[in-house]
Amino acid sequence: MLRFIIKRVLAALLTLVAIDVITFVMFFAIPSSPAEANCGKNCTPETIARVNHYLGVDRPFMVQFAEFNRGIFLGRDVDGGRVLNGKPVIDHCHIPCLGYSFKTQEQVTDVIGRALPVTTSIVIGAAVLWLVTGVGLGVYSALHRGKFGDKFAIGVSLVGTSMPVYFFALLLLSIFVFSTGLLPYPQYTSIATNPAKWALALILPWIALTFVQAAGYARYSRSQMLETLSEDYIRTARAIGLPARTVHLRHALRAAITPVITLFGLDLGAFLGGVAITETIFGMHGMGWASVQAASDLNLPVIMATVLIASVFVVIMNVIVDVLYAFIDPRVKLS
Amino acid sequence: MRRTWSVAAIGLLTVAVGAAGCTKNTGNDDTGSKGPQNNSKLVYVDDAKGPAPEIKDAKKGGILTVLNVQDFDHLEPQNTYVGAAIMVGNQLGLRTLTSYYEKDDGQIELMGDLATTTGQQTENCKVWTYKLRDNIKFEDGTAVTAKDIAYGVSRAFDESQADGPTYIQRWLAGEDFGKAYTGPFKNPGTIAPGITTPDDKTIVFTLQGSHCDFPLAAALPTTVPVLAAKDPGGGKMESPMSTGPYKIKSYTRGQRLEWVRNDNWDPTSDPLRHNYADGFVFDFSQSDPDIITKRLVADQGADQLAIGFPNPTSASLPDIQSNESAKKRVIEGDTIFSQIVSINTQRVTDVDIRRAMIYAYNKQAVLQIIGGATAGTPSTTLTPPVTPGYKKFDAYNVPLTGDPDKAKTLLQGKTLRPFKYCYRAGGVRPQVAAAVKEAFAKAGIEIVPTELDRTTFYSLIGKKGNDCDLAPTGWGQDYPSPTTVLGVLASGHEASHDGSNNNSWLDVPEVTSKLDELASNPDPASALPQYGDLEEKIMKDYAPWIPIYYVHSYTINGSKVGGIYLSQLWGSPSLQNAYVIQ
Numbered sequence: 001m002l003r004f005i006i007k008r009v010l011a012a013l014l015t016l017v018a019i020d021v022i023t024f025v026m027f028f029a030i031p032s033s034p035a036e037a038n039c040g041k042n043c044t045p046e047t048i049a050r051v052n053h054y055l056g057v058d059r060p061f062m063v064q065f066a067e068f069n070r071g072i073f074l075g076r077d078v079d080g081g082r083v084l085n086g087k088p089v090i091d092h093c094h095i096p097c098l099g100y101s102f103k104t105q106e107q108v109t110d111v112i113g114r115a116l117p118v119t120t121s122i123v124i125g126a127a128v129l130w131l132v133t134g135v136g137l138g139v140y141s142a143l144h145r146g147k148f149g150d151k152f153a154i155g156v157s158l159v160g161t162s163m164p165v166y167f168f169a170l171l172l173l174s175i176f177v178f179s180t181g182l183l184p185y186p187q188y189t190s191i192a193t194n195p196a197k198w199a200l201a202l203i204l205p206w207i208a209l210t211f212v213q214a215a216g217y218a219r220y221s222r223s224q225m226l227e228t229l230s231e232d233y234i235r236t237a238r239a240i241g242l243p244a245r246t247v248h249l250r251h252a253l254r255a256a257i258t259p260v261i262t263l264f265g266l267d268l269g270a271f272l273g274g275v276a277i278t279e280t281i282f283g284m285h286g287m288g289w290a291s292v293q294a295a296s297d298l299n300l301p302v303i304m305a306t307v308l309i310a311s312v313f314v315v316i317m318n319v320i321v322d323v324l325y326a327f328i329d330p331r332v333k334l335s
Numbered sequence: 336m337r338r339t340w341s342v343a344a345i346g347l348l349t350v351a352v353g354a355a356g357c358t359k360n361t362g363n364d365d366t367g368s369k370g371p372q373n374n375s376k377l378v379y380v381d382d383a384k385g386p387a388p389e390i391k392d393a394k395k396g397g398i399l400t401v402l403n404v405q406d407f408d409h410l411e412p413q414n415t416y417v418g419a420a421i422m423v424g425n426q427l428g429l430r431t432l433t434s435y436y437e438k439d440d441g442q443i444e445l446m447g448d449l450a451t452t453t454g455q456q457t458e459n460c461k462v463w464t465y466k467l468r469d470n471i472k473f474e475d476g477t478a479v480t481a482k483d484i485a486y487g488v489s490r491a492f493d494e495s496q497a498d499g500p501t502y503i504q505r506w507l508a509g510e511d512f513g514k515a516y517t518g519p520f521k522n523p524g525t526i527a528p529g530i531t532t533p534d535d536k537t538i539v540f541t542l543q544g545s546h547c548d549f550p551l552a553a554a555l556p557t558t559v560p561v562l563a564a565k566d567p568g569g570g571k572m573e574s575p576m577s578t579g580p581y582k583i584k585s586y587t588r589g590q591r592l593e594w595v596r597n598d599n600w601d602p603t604s605d606p607l608r609h610n611y612a613d614g615f616v617f618d619f620s621q622s623d624p625d626i627i628t629k630r631l632v633a634d635q636g637a638d639q640l641a642i643g644f645p646n647p648t649s650a651s652l653p654d655i656q657s658n659e660s661a662k663k664r665v666i667e668g669d670t671i672f673s674q675i676v677s678i679n680t681q682r683v684t685d686v687d688i689r690r691a692m693i694y695a696y697n698k699q700a701v702l703q704i705i706g707g708a709t710a711g712t713p714s715t716t717l718t719p720p721v722t723p724g725y726k727k728f729d730a731y732n733v734p735l736t737g738d739p740d741k742a743k744t745l746l747q748g749k750t751l752r753p754f755k756y757c758y759r760a761g762g763v764r765p766q767v768a769a770a771v772k773e774a775f776a777k778a779g780i781e782i783v784p785t786e787l788d789r790t791t792f793y794s795l796i797g798k799k800g801n802d803c804d805l806a807p808t809g810w811g812q813d814y815p816s817p818t819t820v821l822g823v824l825a826s827g828h829e830a831s832h833d834g835s836n837n838n839s840w841l842d843v844p845e846v847t848s849k850l851d852e853l854a855s856n857p858d859p860a861s862a863l864p865q866y867g868d869l870e871e872k873i874m875k876d877y878a879p880w881i882p883i884y885y886v887h888s889y890t891i892n893g894s895k896v897g898g899i900y901l902s903q904l905w906g907s908p909s910l911q912n913a914y915v916i917q
Contacts, residue, residue: 084569086520114589185630188620229456
């Protein structure tokens with residue numbers, strides 16, 4: 001098992017390096033002038049040169065790439081050309097240094113540091129809800145196949161899968177905030193500051209994501225469960241007189257849930273990189289919102305960072321899923 | 336100035352017409368005024384004293400929230416040039432040497448703010464002297480001295496402050512001021528050339544030329560005092576020290592800015608400001624103006640205490656217009672901003688072709704796209720009616736839908752090349768470009784719409800020798816004087832360098848010298864009507880731009896917000912007299 005894990009982690013690291021190179025090349029190749037975009041109203045050629053130096057785009061590609069990566073692992077000093085009391089000010093960019101956001105005059109890690117807890121709060125909470133609801137509904141439907149409960153659950157999940165999140169999110173706002181005033185307009189508060197306010201602000205984003213996501217999980221779990229229930233070993237388990245509960249939960253669900261976990265891991269990885277639409281509608285400044293802002297401001301260091309972090313999540317979740325998979329189904333590691 | 340700049344410059348996504356000047360100001364008596372006095376909106380008041388006149392029904396208490404779709408680019412005073420940011424800073428905490436008071440009749444009074452008067456000039460507006468008021472302190476209790484103002488103005492010379500206004504720097508040290516003096520960060524212990532502080536309460540500016548607009552430029556945040564000992568350096572000042580009724584308590588960039596009462600502010604030292612509300616919270620978390628509008632229309636819970644800054648798009652207008660309570664909470668009026676199409680006169684050299692373009696333009700189609708009457712009022716001039724010196728004229732009498740036949744007549748016998756129409760990416764600008772193309776085609780003029788990057792648009796069209804023939808642009812006064820409108824957009828001086836705002840590249844010596852003469856007129860009031868005449872002459876003789884519309888502001892507040900009016904100076908809802916209705 002250890003060897004399997006090491007192999008997967010090494011492969012993941014290689015993937016990360018490849019992503020690092022590709023994203024860097026991609027942004028390096030963008031035909032744009034971030035210096036002009038960040039230069040200010042009374043822009044002079046000197047200021048552009050200064051910003052270019054600040055952004056590091058006046059140096060050769062390889063140097064920039066090496067600098068960027070050195071910053072991530074070792075931190076680095078950034079000379080922004082700033083002078084105070086007659087002396088140049090060198091800003092130290094701490095590990096993991098992802099560069100400097102000239103547009104907002106702060107380190108990219110500060111931007112990410114603000115955005116990541118927001119996205120994590122939305123996504124983890126919603127993920128738990130959509131997994132439990134989705135799988136729960138799926139299993140319920142499978143066990144009550146053809147009955148009213150099954151049809152109802154499938155009907156609801158059909159609506160869920162076909163409804164875009166922006167529509168459902170606005171519908172929720174309309175009902176709970178604008179029309180009835182039952183809930184205040186979501187205002188993100190850190191869980192450390194006030195857990196109750198944190199949860200109150202996140203209820204609507206959680207419901208929105210859960211409704212849209214759980215639908216797919218319900219349909220997927222239902223079909224997996226039905227397939228498993230028709231297996232010979234389940235029939236055998238029933239035949240030998242095991243209680244229905246044991247047959248369904250211990251034998252059927254365990255086998256049926258394996259592919260669902262793969263799906264869940266990948267979804268979670270992708271979502272942690274940012275749920276731009278949900279964040280934007282509910283005014284939550286998470287990773288998705290930060291990426292959208294950075295893209296429209298041509299704020300390259302932040303775009304780079306959000307892309308990199310989103311990829312890291314996907315890769316890490318892949319590894320976790322692979323390892324979990326191996327635990328659930330020991331045949332996996334043999335392949 | 337641009338309406339917003341760099342990132343969010345306005346463009347075509349704003350507001351409409353209607354009742355202008357829904358003000359709630361109770362003005363001071365303007366005795367002892369000098370300066371512009373005729374029918375102008377601007378009056379100088381030199382005996383203003385604190386405290387500011389009470390606002391009827393206003394009571395203390397409550398926290399007001401301002402909802403806006405994005406954070407201010409800067410709050411660092413000397414680097415601030417966007418109208419709303421200047422206004423908020425000035426009204427809540429960042430006092431300047433002079434400031435404005437907007438009265439309910441639409442009149443604007445310029446008065447001493449940190450200073451006792453609007454300024455004493457000698458040597459034909461070359462030397463300006465200011466005395467500071469008593470009991471003015473920074474938020475930490477340190478008394479504000481003339482040296483702190485001198486230091487503030489000096490830090491404006493540092494290259495890190497390149498986003499801010501440059502009037503005072505240029506007047507003190509010449510057009511190339513950045514070379515004459517590089518600021519106090521690089522030269523510790525120095526102050527800018529031309530500034531002296533004979534004592535702690537007196538500051539004297541000796542300019543290189545005659546600038547009778549100095550009291551107006553002194554109301555820009557260039558003159559915000561800064562305590563040198565606590566200056567974190569250029570570009571690093573996120574929470575400038577207050578001298579006004581509120582101070583910054585916390586600031587998370589892009590999300591939330593919280594102002595609370597400043598105990599070191601003395602109302603008797605301030606003829607302009609109040610502190611009715613316990614504080615102001617700026618919430619930048621929602622970037623969609625339509626969701627903000629829906630919240631304000633719904634008027635639930637804490638949103639009853641909220642002030643909307645963004646204009647709703649046409650998508651959420653029906654929400655307001657179908658709701659009686661919401662309609663009553665709208666603040667609207669024309670702003671200082673004017674939208675035009677600048678015709679590059681150095682590329683489209685035939686004035687008849689430029690005139691034909693004016694005839695061919697279909698304002699009605701464009702207004703329909705941007706959101707109709709709540710977004711803009713069709714215009715025939717560059718200078719908007721709220722700017723002093725505005726003259727109502729219509730040089731070509733073109734119907735709103737354009738007059739392609741008249742355009743064709745002007746173009747008879749001419750061979751036209753396709754013209755490059757450069758517009759800024761985003762918003763409804765591509766649709767507007769398509770409408771312009773269609774309207775011009777009817778007159779036989781072919782244009783090639785070319786989309787330019789959102790963030791670099793103004794740099795690109797401001798480059799000397801750029802290849803755009805037409806460019807839709809927006810402009811508004813920097814201070815209430817036509818010198819910052821016609822004086823910029825028609826000046827040959829502006830057409831000589833990159834980074835120009837004269838996007839028509841109009842360079843007529845006769846016009847430039849007339850503008851110079853008007854700017855140095857020691858009696859600005861007598862100069863005002865001449866600006867209107869000059870603009871009319873420019874339109875008739877040179878046709879350098881197509882006036883499209885005056886940008887209209889249309890915003891909505893919660894039901895417990897009182898005292899808000901549309902600022903004629905900054906084009907945003909003013910917080911000067913804001914209070915919570917209890």
